[in-house]
Amino acid sequence: MKTSTSEGKHGIQWTAKMKLDYLNFTDDLTLTSHTQQQMQEKTTSVAAASTAGDLNIHKGKSKVLRYNTACNNRITVDAEALEDVKTFTYLGSIIDEHGESDADVKARIGKARAAYLQLKNIWNSRQLSTNIKVRIFNINVETVLLYGAETW
Incomplete structure (x- = not known):
């Protein structure tokens, strides 16, 4: 190459x-x-x-x-x-013809929102402590949101 x-x-x-x-x-x-x-x-x-x-x-x-x-x-x-x-995705990051990351940030927020909503039963659970919920959030939602953030 x-x-x-x-x-x-x-x-x-x-x-x-x-x-x-x-x-x-x-x-x-x-x-x-x-x-x-x-x-x-x-x-x-x-x-x-x-x-x-x-x-x-x-x-x-x-x-x-x-x-x-x-x-x-x-x-x-x-x-x-x-x-x-006009745009394409390379290694999970959306690149556009203007060199901006707006589309990538919006896509990440959308994916994190979807991950958050999939865990609705956990957020509503009275059996789990706030500490456990925060740990689940950090593992399942925050990682989705911040994946590739170093490219923004």
Whole structure:
């Protein structure tokens, strides 16, 4: 992966001395570039490296999210255009075309609310102490709410 993405050094500026070329976790990969041309070159390079390693890119699952760009040229893999999207979820975090986390925060609150409501019988129970209820809340609701919060 490093070889196929770093030939042109077309990542986004991460720190004063470092660029972020890609994010990689198991079988999830995110490529980053400043221009459409750089992204197409990087995508083509990754596709070639994948083919050489007997791996397939699932074009139906591959998406393009454009941030702060007016260019609408399509990114392609093997002459097939990839779908442009306004938001996508990567490792549980919602990313949008404006670089904001509002949608992710709202989704987390909704999931935490659902987790809270599923435990309604526990909250209404007179047999459980407040201490036990707080522990159950921290384990079953708070963890859902704060999952991925470090990305906000």
